[in-house]
Amino acid sequence: MILRAKYVIQNDRTFIEDGAVILCGSIIQKVGRYTEIRDLTPTKVIDLGSAVIMPGLINTHTHLELTHHKNLVNHYISFTDWLLQIITKSNSQDNQQINQAISDGIHLTLAGGATTIGNIHSAESGLKKLKYSQIRKVVFLETLGFSPHVFANESARINKRLESLQNDDLFTIAVTPHAPYSTSTKLYRHCTDIAKSKRLNLSTHIAETREEIEFLKHGTGKLTELLNILDIPLDTWTPPKVTPIKYLKEQGVLDIQPLLAHCNYLTNDDIDILAKSGSSVAFCPRSHQYFHHTNHPIARLISAGVNVSIGTDSLASNRSLSMLDELKFLANNYEELSSEMLISLFTINGAKSLKLKGIGKLEKNWQADLIVIGISDDQRPVFEQVCDQNSENLMTIVAGTICYKHKTIEI
Structure with a gap:
């Protein structure tokens, strides 16, 4: 043809x-x-x-299983209130709903110009639907667990899932410890060790909110309150008193050049650390706007030589899963980025972020x-x-x- x-x-x-x-x-x-x-x-x-x-455009951060959360999650009062709604809604989804959400999400993604996705997957079901869909994907198996007593079960669960799956031409498996406020240091290190030994990509949500920074530096704030609401004990935990990026560096996560989702709040030192580590960043522009975050440091990241790519996040915090819509939004709101640079962010930079060859x-x-x-x-x-x-x-x-x-x- x-x-x-x-x-x-x-x-x-x-x-x-x-x-x-x-x-x-x-x-x-x-x-x-x-x-x-x-x-x-x-x-x-x-x-x-x-x-x-x-x-084809490359969407490096999305959550297809949340496709049906559009209009189900009330517009947030705070990030933690939004997160609590997501947890509640997700726990009520059955296998059929998850499979349908993934199927619908793939259709919307393809229609919006993406040929490849980096999809965060946390549900027990839906992997077969993902694996045999005609879209190129890196599927990041999500793990979380903050309490020490859940480590054994959660690490065994993620090990078992990885052993049960095989890559093919359109399906690549990876791992994702969720975030520093939901995933213990021990679990972060376990995921890093797995990724290193099996040569898997690793992604994590990081530096997404000011609340996350407060949690890591002081052990206080709304994320601490959320963990208390969820009956997750903090009595054995001591805040590391560093920025989220420095926390990842201390745990050895940056040694494997991970894909870091969001990175909305970074210091100049953080950016230097990322540039030296060879890590990639997945910026989600319209989700960033949804939460009314301050200006994203994308220009500073690019100037420092950090590989930046683009994601849609989920329909729980975005109007569509169209990467073309995301491209138009960036062109309209980030005038410092040339159209040539935008094409790079949405194509070859995405391939590098997902560690995939022969695309972009x-x-x-x-x-x-x-x-x-x-x-x-x-x-x-x-x-x-x-x-x-x-x-x-x-x-x-x-x-x-x-x-x-x-x-x-x-x-």
């Missing part, structure tokens, strides 16, 4: 006018000008007209993960047109398979 369009964006720096991509199974066979490659193979040509073929660019012998974006075609630079509020995802292809097609596209 040959896809032809007015533009082909190969990466964050290179585009081709009157471009085409030859797909051979799940692999890209050739990228170039249509006139130069049209006769290379006797196959069907799909002419997409005034559109852009580009690498359109290159020969790379994975055939791509999207087709309809644009206004108003003579502005093509990167700007993709980030424009009027752009629209017309097609999503994962490993050479068309997974989403707009009703206006005829094949």
Whole structure:
């Protein structure tokens, strides 16, 4: 199959006018000008007209099992009140509801232009639905447990789940200790040891709120109150009196170059530590806005050389799971980021964050993960047109398979 369009964006720096991509199974066979490659193979040509073929977007932080939490969780009074609602709602979901939430979330994600996700998964059910879905995914198995007496059971549970799962072309397993206020130091170290020995990616929620910083530095505040409400004892715990990033460094987590979700509140020292460690950050812009956080340090992170990628988080704190919507939001609200930089954040940086090879660019012998974006075609630079509020995802292809097609596209 040959896809032809007015533009082909190969990466964050290179585009081709009157471009085409030859797909051979799940692999890209050739990228170039249509006139130069049209006769290379006797196959069907799909002419997409005034559109852009580009690498699929990569959503590095989402929670598909929370897809049905949209409009179920009241707009928060505080982060901890919101979190308590999430815990209550999640505990009431049965297996069928979880599977349906995942299925619906995948459909919305594909329609929104993502071909790859980093999905946080905590439920006992739903993994089979995830594994056999036609979207590329890194599934971070979530573990949490703050009390010392739950360590044995929780560590055994996560070990058993990891042993029962095998990677395939579209499914990569990983681990995620939830957050410093919900996961003990011992459990963080256990997950880090597992990730190191099995060569797994590790992600964690970190530096997400001011409450988290207060909890780690002083052992006080709303997160302490939440743990008391949940009857989680703190009598044997002593606050480390450091920032969340320094806490991760002390536990050896940063030694394995993890993917750190949010990182909303960072000191300059924190950013230096992240840059030296080679860790990646998953910034969730619209979720960040939902909680009325202060300006995210994304520009400082990028300037320091930290690999930053983008996530949607869940529908419990976002209006959609569309990565194209997320791209438009960033373009509209973070003017210091060029359109070329935005494309990088949503593509190759995401691949690096998830530690996946062969995605994030359109290159020969790379994975055939791509999207087709309809644009206004108003003579502005093509990167700007993709980030424009009027752009629209017309097609999503994962490993050479068309997974989403707009009703206006005829094949």
